[in-house]
Amino acid sequence: DIVMTQAPLSVSVTPGESASISCRSSKSLLHSNGITYVYWYLQKPGKSPQLLIYRMSNLASGVPDRFSGSGSETDFTLKISRVEAEDVGIYYCGQLLENPWTFGGGTKLELK
C-alpha cells in the first residue's frame, strides 16, 4: 500500500496568518498521463470530510481561493492563506492513484 505521511500533527495559527501542511507519499503519485493523484480534505468538527484540492493543485468547487496545493511526485503541500475561524479542523491528504486508496494520518489546525 502507498503510505501517506503528514506533518506536523498539529498547527496553531493566528487568524489572518498563513499555514502550510506537508504530505509525503511512499511512492510517486505521478501517473503516466501527467496527472498527480493527490487530494486534500478538511474535516470540520463533527462533520464529514470535504474535498479541498484534487489532482494536487485543483481547487474543488466552492472552496475559497485562500487554499492552494502544490508539490512534486512524492512531496506535497497544502497552503492556507489568511486563515479564518472556519478553517479549524483536521486536514487529510489522500492518494487516489492505486488500490487501495490511502489517507494520511491528519493534521489538526487550531487558532491561537
Add this chain to the structure above:
Amino acid sequence: EVKLLESGGGLVQPGGSMRLSCAASGFTFTDFYMNWIRQPAGKAPEWLGFIRNKANGYTTEYNPSVKGRFTISRDNTQNMLYLQMNTLRAEDTATYYCARGTTGDWGQGVMVTVSS
C-alpha cells in the same frame, strides 16, 4: 444539489452481518463511480472500495483489507448504493460514508458498532 444519505447502521455482534444503504440524489447516478469509506473514531479515513459507473460496467474494486467480507452493489433504478458487511469484527467499528466519484461529495455518515 448533490445529496448522499446513509442508513442502516447500529449495533451488531461479532460475526454478524449488516447492510448499509446510501440514497443518492441531485445528479445522474449512473454516471458516477460510488465509494464506501469508513473512519474509526479519532482516526484517518479508510477507503473500502467502489463500484464503477454505467460506462464501465458497474464493476467493483475493493481494499484487500475487506475483500471477501464486504460487497458493494447498487440499484440504479432507485439511485441506491449498498454495502453488505459479513463476519463483522470489533475493528470494523467506525462511521461509514458513501462518497461520489473521486471523493468530491460525502454523505453525513452512519455509525456501525461491532460489540457483544
